[in-house]
Amino acid sequence: MNTDPYAALGVAKTASDDEIRKAYRKIARSSHPDLNPDDADAEARFKAASAAYDLLRDPETRARFDRGEIDASGAETHAHQQRRYYRDFADTGDNPYGEAFGGWQRHDASGFDDVDPSDIFAQFFHQRGRTGGGELRGMDARYALEVPFLDAVKGARTRITLPDGAALEVRIPEGSADGQTIRLRGKGHPAPGGGRPGDALVTLAVTPHPLFRREGDDIVLTLPVTIDEAILGGRVETPTIEGPVMLTIPKGANSGQTLRLRNRGVKKRGSDSRGDQRVELAITTPPKIDPDLAEFMEKWRRDHGYDPRKRMKT
Incomplete structure (x- = not known):
């Protein structure tokens, strides 16, 4: 992979972790193959952004890339392999090539003359991969998944289509x-040499709901009430994420007043308790004001009118 990960995400090399995360989420939402099934360019952008985010989201791997120790695919560069090999073995009793290993000079007892370092590295890494001493792990794969509001709140199972059709x-x-x-262990890219596969990292994009919105672990609902319900009070049917319940409207309720349904919210992470549902009242007038209502309100205003904005005057 020769693509610059910063360019793939459209950010500067000095971008913050938050800027990198936001850039990836923006591309994932607009270019995911599930949302663009017949757009090869969008799929390529998504794949490039996913690989770039895999590399840059971890401060350690990002720093190694910036220092030139690994390339855009996460593989160590040849120059760094040489430096690391020398650092790990030049000063240990396991070095079979003598004290002059760092300069690749011939050691009289080694039997090597003008040794090609690349051959030794190939043999060394092959051996480590075979014995498990340096087993490589597959890269993580990143996906974006659009989830309906209630599926996210209540939990669900779904399937996503991968770029290869699986x-x-x-x-x-x-x-x-x-x-x-969400991390799916072992569902990422395969590892070279038969090592452990990477993980699949699925980022959720929760779609808005026409009635509910979420604030922390609470569910918030705006509930329309009629003039008579607000004045006289009563019990009205109210939607919740688990189905409708009856809610008592107090006499003299006002728009903006909030009522609370205990334990009708979102299950808290790591706990069996739940948040609440907050019901914000909104007084609505009839779609058509009939003559009887208009006559009644005119008489009421004449006999009982008041100024709710009195305290606002300066």
Whole structure:
């Protein structure tokens, strides 16, 4: 991979971790293959951005790339392999090439004359891969998944289509939030030499709901009430994430007043408790003001009118 990871995400080399994360999420949302099934360019942008984010999101690997120790694919550069090999073995009793190893001079007892370092490295890394002493792990694969609001709140199972056409099952935990990343162990890219595969990292994009919105572990709902319900009070049916319940409206309720339904919110992470549902009242007038209502309100205003904005006057 020769693509500059910073260029793939459209950020400067000095970008902060937050800027890198936001850039990746923007590309993932606009270019994911599930959202652009017939767009090869979008798929290529998504793949490049995913690989770039895999590399840059970890401060250690990002620093190694910036120092030239690894390339854009995460593989060590040849020059760094040479330096690391020398550092690890030149000063140990395991060095079979003598004290002059660093200059690749001939050691009289080694049997090597004008040794090609690349051959030794190839043999060394092959041996380490075979014995497991330096087993390489596959790279993580990143995906974006659009999730309906209620699936994120209540938990669900779904499948995503991978760029190669394969399907991957994803369990969405109850209480998942927008931007949360789910890790699927061993579902990433295969490792060279038969090592352990990487993981699949699935970032959730929760779609808005027409009625509910989430604030922390609470669910917030704006509930329209009629003039008579607000004045006289009563019990009205109210939607919740688990289905409708009856809610008591107090007499003399006002728009903007908030009522609370205990334990009707989102399950808290690491706990069996739940948040609440907050119900914000919004008094609505009838779609058409009939003559009887207009006559009544005119008489009421004449006999009982008041100024709710009195204290606002300066």
